[in-house]
Amino acid sequence: MLLKVKNLSKSFNTRKKKITAVDNLSFEIPEGKITAFLGFNGAGKTTSLKAILNLLVPDKGEIYFDDKLLKDDFTPLLKQTGVVLESARNIFFALTPIENFAYWGGQRGLDKQTARRNGLELLEKFNLSSKKDTVIFKLSRGMQQIIAICCALIARPKFLILDEPTLGLDIEAVKTMEKILQVLASENVTILLTTHELAFAQKVADQILLIKKGRLIYSGTKNECLAKFNQEKIFTVKFLHPLSDKQEIGLKTISKVVLLADKTYEVTLFDKKSQGQLLQRLAQLELVDIKTKSKSLNDVVDFYMKEGNSYDDTQSGISA
Ligand SMILES: Nc1ncnc2c1ncn2[C@@H]1O[C@H](COP(=O)(O)OP(=O)(O)OP(=O)(O)O)[C@@H](O)[C@H]1O
Ligand SMILES: [Mg+2]
Structure with missing residues (x-):
């Protein structure tokens, strides 16, 4: 397993009340696969990702990367991980793709030439070479998202975390995103993504993680999960x-x-x-x-999101 999350919990104390965002969550991410992390708004997905990336400190829980427990030092994970959190904000909108590559490559310890070469290679792979010198804010939303992913991939990480990569993308751009992710997975990049677009998740994901109110309610391969429902x-x-x-x-x-x-x-x-x-x-x-x-991932999520339905209910056949 590339990543293991064990008994992760995180609460936020707001002025009015305590919010349990993540509640004793455990899951595993296998290498070279695409895992879709699903759950309603506020289910705790982004909070979990931030804990994995050491962007916030959980109340409890452990993160293992490459079977090693990460304590105070997350460098082994961070060095090998590319991240695009919500809304492609990991890039500079006033710079061009090439300038972004040079900057973000530099952050990752690459010299300018290597960053440029890696970036151009990525642009070519994703059919965006013609935009290499166009400032980001002049690009479409879908193109910006792809450039953000290129920046996250600049130092060729083996793990890629994408928080809602299809947000605001049209049908064509979503299809491009599907292809891009499949190409990356075929090159053995492990991908963990969140999405609310279940048709997209059904297309790209090998593994499904479903959470509700911070708790894991389903984890397994997509094929197993759909077979059970069909x-x-x-x-x-x-x-x-x-x-x-x-x-x-x-x-x-x-x-x-x-x-x-x-x-x-x-x-x-x-x-x-x-x-x-x-x-x-x-x-x-x-x-x-x-x-x-045939039942789709949408039916699966509908079923689990209903009060009282659990993984075990699927063993005896589904009537949902
Ligand atoms: N910094 C914070 N302070 C207080 N509450 C927070 C904070 N961050 C998240 N929360 C709360 O934690 C819960 C989980 O939020 P989180 O952003 O992890 O959900 P999510 O699954 O990513 O949702 P979405 O699908 O809308 O992105 C929510 O109730 C949210 O309001
Ligand atoms: Mg979120």
């Missing part, structure tokens, strides 16, 4: 005519049939093994359209 085989079927009673009874011997709208039904197999049988029966009817319905 144990049932569900079809949405549209027929040319409404089903007759006889036709409906025929389907109901092997599936649950629910009328969704005029001539459109949701058909859920009682047993996945009878899929062939169901398709045969459907083929004898006049079909207009048939789609498999």
Whole structure:
């Protein structure tokens, strides 16, 4: 494991009350994978990231990097980590990308030439070479975000932390971001990101961490998590005519049939093994359209966010 967080807690004392932002949180980040850290506004994601980066001191808890416990000195982690916190504020907006690379590379101990070379390489990789001499505030929001990531990557860190990398990005820019992150992961950069865009998380993440009110409520691989939620085989079927009673009874011997709208039904197999049988029966009817319905990360998050639902509930099959 590249990073291990153990029993992390952090409260803030405000004038009115004590806020428990992070509550005994433990999780692990495997090397070379993309982990999506999910949770509602105020769940404690940014606070956890700041504790990992030693930007705030937790009330309790331990951070291990490369299996070594970090105590007062976080240099081993900080040296190997690139960070973009919310809103790309880790770059100078009045400077150009190249000037930013020289500055941030310098901060990381690189000489100007190396910083420039690394930066240009990154710009090329992310198709932004033409903007190397344009001041940041003249670039689009998506481009600024990419330059911020380039600056975070300037010294080729093995760990990249991104707090809401898709904030304010349009669909095309989000797609670019997906590609960029996948390229980085394929080069064995470990990525921990927060996002509220679950479709984006579903595309890029290998691992999911879900927190609610500072507590971990789910952690596991995305594939496992989606598989658990897709144990049932569900079809949405549209027929040319409404089903007759006889036709409906025929389907109901092997599936649950629910009328969704005029001539459109949701058909859920009682047993996945009878899929062939169901398709045969459907083929004898006049079909207009048939789609498999699968649960998404959105359904997963909805399920866990409901009061009282926990990881164990998924073991016995999902009815959510
Ligand atoms: N410096 C601070 N002083 C007081 N309270 C704070 C401070 N920083 C965070 N909090 C509180 O801690 C809780 C967790 O905040 P945090 O920023 O970690 O949430 P988040 O999961 O990153 O949310 P979002 O998705 O909105 O970014 C919130 O209730 C927030 O108000
Ligand atoms: Mg946050």
